[in-house]
Amino acid sequence: MKNKPTKLDKQFKPRTGAVDRRARSPEPLPHSMEKLLHELREHQVELEMQNEELQQARAALEESHHRYLSLYEFAPVGYLTLTLEGKIIEVNLTAAGLLGIDRGKLINHPFTELVSPQDSDRCYLLLKNVLKHEEEHKITELMLKRSNGFFHARLDCLPVTADDQTPLLRVTLTDITESKRIEEELRIAAVAFEVQEGIMITNADNVILRVNRAFTDITGYSAEELIGQTPRMFKSGYHDANFYDEMWECIHRSGYWQGEIWDQRKNGEIYPKWLTITAVKDNAGNVTHYVGSHTDISERKASEEEIKLLAYYDPLTSLPNRRLLLDRLQQALAASARSRKYGALLFIDLDNFKSLNDHLGHDMGDILLQQVAQRLIDCVREGDTVSRQGGDEFVIMLEELSENVEEAAVKAKAIGEKIIASLNQAYRLVNHEYRSTPSVGITLFINHRHEINTLLKRADIAMYGAKAAGRNTLRFFDQDMQKAVTARAALEADLRFALGKNQFKLYFQRQARHDGQTVGAEMLLRWEHPKRGLILPHEFVPLAEEIGLILTIGQWVLEAAGAQLKRWENHERTRDLQLAVNVSARQFHQPNFAEQVRAMLKKSEAKAERLKLEFAESLIFGDIDDTIDKIKILKEIGVGFSIDDFGTGYSSLKCLAQLPFDQLKIDQSFVHNIGVKPTDTVIVQTIIGMAGSLGMDIIAEGVETQQQREFLERHGCRVYQGNLIGKAMPPEAFEQSLGV
Template sequence: MIKLEHQFLFQIVMAVGNGTDLQPMLQSSLSVMMRKLGCNIGAVVRSTNGTLKIVHCIPYHIKNSKAVLSISQHSMAESPASRQPFMIKTSGHTLMAFILPDYGMMVLGKAGPIFSKQVLGALTQIADKLATACIACEQAQAVKEAQQKAQLLLDSTAEGIYGVDASGNCTFVNQAALHILGYKGADNLIGKNLHSLIHHSYADATPYPENKCLIHQSFISHEKIHGNDEVFWHRSGNPIPVEYWLYPIIHDNQVTGAVTTFFDISERKATDDTIKHLAFYDLLTGLPNRRLLMDRLKLALVASKRSGQDGALLFIDLDNFKTLNDTLGHDIGDLLLQMVAHRLESCVREGDTVARLGGDEFVVMLEDLSKKDLEAAAQTKAVCEKILVSLNQPYQLGTHEYTSTASIGATLIKDHQQSLEEVLKQADIAMYQAKKSGRNTLRFFDQAMMDFINTRATLEGNLHKALDNHQFHLYYQIQVNDLHQPLGAEALIRWLSPEFGLVSPDQFIPLAEESGLILPIGKWVLESVCLQLKAWEKNAITRDLVLSVNVSVKQFLQDNFVEQVRSIVQHHAINPKLLKLELTESLLLESIEDSIATMNALKEINVQFSLDDFGTGYSSLQYLKRLPLNQLKIDQSFVHDLATDTNDRAIVRTIIAMAHSLNLSVIAEGVETEEQRQFLLDNGCELYQGYLFSKPVPIEKFEALLKVKLNAADVVKKTK
């Protein structure tokens, strides 16, 4: 019987030790006993809260199950405390029930005589061992089921999860982690040190010592860790950007392991990189944009201050780029910009910066030049000349071969008190000087130019207030005939600024043109002239005087210019024949047909026209004969050297003859000497304007001058 018990125990130990489930263990154990004891029925019954359930029965059929449950019920009722076997006899069988402590009942049945006392004693001991084995199997099964559920839960999440013990060896891993890391099965990781397997190096492949690893630091600090700028290594050997959280497992103030969850953030990193690229780089050319340029310029100023070495900023603008866009289209223009970007990069060193500000504007920043300004300027010039040569080479733009040039403005980065915007502005100003110098060239910034720009900016700011503050005044320059009789005057605007004093029209008229202020200023001049003509009507000396007014391009090309002039004339009720509008050739050529239509409309109300600065533009009889003019004005540039320049004399004679042939009066401006006046008179010009007669003066001085001129004219008239 001892042998039977040993064999039975061996079966139990093997079954439980191999992780066998409850059913296989019971099948094996009961089979051994039934074979050795000659039993034909063997069963185990589970008792749960007074409810009995057959866990395993050999053989299993309805009759046996009823008998087993019956004897189990009687045994539980009669002998649970005494642990004595309970026996019942059925037709041809004897059934014995043995208590399985804390579990249930074991039932054995056989035909023939019952078990001996020795066997019964052994079976009672075996029942104790079997109860322990059943409980162990059920607990193991419960743990296994819990593990399966936990693994199912782990595998159902998209984030990678793994556990490690205190040595960093993997204890479990989910499917997402395996997928992210490129492993097929958990056995590739479980039991292995994960730092050496997936966390051994930084993104650049330099070693990542375990004692510096954030995960290791968590084991020391007992704190959870969040990492979002590290990599795990894929089985293939490629780094994977990850964001991870590590939670240490602490028992009795000791870290016994940790659980790590992580995401593959490759797509997020790629999106972040794209967003960063869009924020700091030009989409078309891939060059740094203004924002990145300013960041690098700031660093360059700091580096220059520290090292004492100069740098340089080059502002590059393509010449006539708009024409290319307008003729061949923006796609071709974009292609040119991309090729220009490539050529610029090839002209500078690796540490220099080529940026695109927008449109056809590029900036190159040179660093680490000489500490001596002259040498740094020479180095800068050499790079600029290299750029000009490169950009002058033909471009193959699709099916078009195109040649382009560029204008470059340069400034040295040496004054460490300068702001970033000041440096960029200096290079921009120098570039515009290059444009004015004929394009396809280089110009360096100088302080005198900057002072001029700053003064100009201040002037423009004050110009906006000048009209409202009544700072504009009209000066009048007299116009006379060959008898020195006053026929009228040209009304010339002057700006009396509280800050700058008397400002020349050459300074503020271009500013007014650029800013659009020329329109309200021009209207004010017309209003003031008509107001003066009205005032002169009351005086016999002045009532027939004609006032000439210069009209700007923007003013003349307004859609409502005709209505504006007509309204002013009617409002002041003046004789329109006494108002003469002076137009330039360049103005008329802006839109010749519209110009003729506007002039004809004003001609209908008897407003007169004079063609100013005649001969300096593109004079042509083809359009000249179509213009409803009253007068040609010989430009002072031809009058100035009449005494010495035969070419000017020939031109003046031609203009006078042309005016006469078109039945137009002719007046010369800039007459300063009697010799000039006499030449003009000898060649048929009998109207004059210039310093020989008077400089432009305010209205009070002009009216006083009229009286003097009238008296002088009377003297001349009497002598003739």
């Protein structure tokens, strides 16, 4: 039995001829249709790929365009485009920067207005010729303006045609200012290289790289022979290894050396030259080259020698003349000061030389003088000087004889006797045999104790003494005087070393009132000579003044006084004592003397009121204003002042009243004659009265007897110094005498 259709079945019942898609599969497309669809899909994919490539190409093109614009705008050279009329229609940023003008202001600006006035005509012709295609391509150089001046520019000009066939000019602009400067420097250097001075350039290893023509002329070598060699090929053998070591040490240290050097030419000739070597360094300070400047000084040296011969040598005998002798004698004196050895001058005069000239003529006399000169040279040592003073007078200078005066005299005498014996031998004067005798005068010298002319005069005097003694003999300058001079020279030499060898000693002599109370002491200087024993000041202080040592000695004494006062402060028996110190006039008149005293007091921390400075009356009044100023300065800090040896000088009462001294010291020579010479006794009384009138203290030195002390006390002088009060003694003994 068949089922009846439902309502739902009726609703979805397919229509006649319709396809029931749910119940049936679609029929396949024809083959041609499927192929077409496949091709369409492939074409669509291809189009999509082409579109992507097009987008990439467009992006690459834009990037390339931007890069081109960047390269154009910021190129290392400037670009400009000019119209036929010479106006700028296009300019890149580099060109605007070179010209120092804003790009906007350059557009339509005439290019000719940017050119310096001296180049304007050339610029006009350039534009005219190139724009009219009379020249296809043109490179030129012009001076162009810029905001801060002018600059050298190279212009590379190329005519072009715009799209509308308008003729234009494309200009490439390059700033060549620096290259022009370098070119000019190279041009100058090239000219400078070919100067008259020889120039040699080496590398850091001293290999010759280049020489100029002057150098080849000087050395005789060609440039080809020199390049690749080293300067060692020029060595003359005149200089040792130390010379070259010192030269290169200087170059390595300072980068520079100059001096005289002897080199050898190609032909073997040794010649002098002035050499300057300069090291060339890079930015890192490393040597890259050496430049040597060589000047041949052969002619100059020859001229100098000729001038020297004329100026310093006797033309007849070729011996040093008086001028050269004086120069060498000056050096010998300086050398003797260092070596402390005596030298000697021998003055030689030929006996009866005038008779030879009168009888045989001056030609024979000249021959004799030449032979005498040679014999004198043969009689002395290599380092000694034989000179001709003129006529028949010769002077010989002997150096470094001996430190001992007697030994020096013996050596000088021996040479003098040798000279006499030699000059006594017969001379051959052409066809004549001739005999002559000399008279010789000798004087010794050491240090700068005597002026040169004085030494020559003494030797001359000694020579006349030999003539007076009968000729053909020798004599020393006055023996007594020579001994005194010799002794003084020895003393001077020893004095210069005394301070350094601690030979100076300080002694103290008590100063006391009439009741025996010690009020102070005078500090006295003594020289304990290792051979002569104790030397008192009057024997060496004048000499120290003369040779300038007194300043050093005086300063040492001042500092010792400050130290002594400071030590005395530590004991009740000495803390109130006043110490008197002698000051020389030369020391006192130093501009900074007051500052020296104040510095000494500050350093020692001694009390200024315990220091008393003593000055000799005869020396203190040379510059009254200077004396007053310095005394006032030091008195303000408490230093006291005393006139030593009063009565022996020449000071007036007016001058004395002006000086703010605290004390007068009666000279011991007057004290010694109290009761012996009435005039000196009166002088003592007058000095005591004068001191009272001027408000000064009075002290007498050299008090030896009780009678002298009583006289002084009776007439108002109540402070004394002398052996009666206490002898001068070393500091330890002095302090012991006071119970310290």
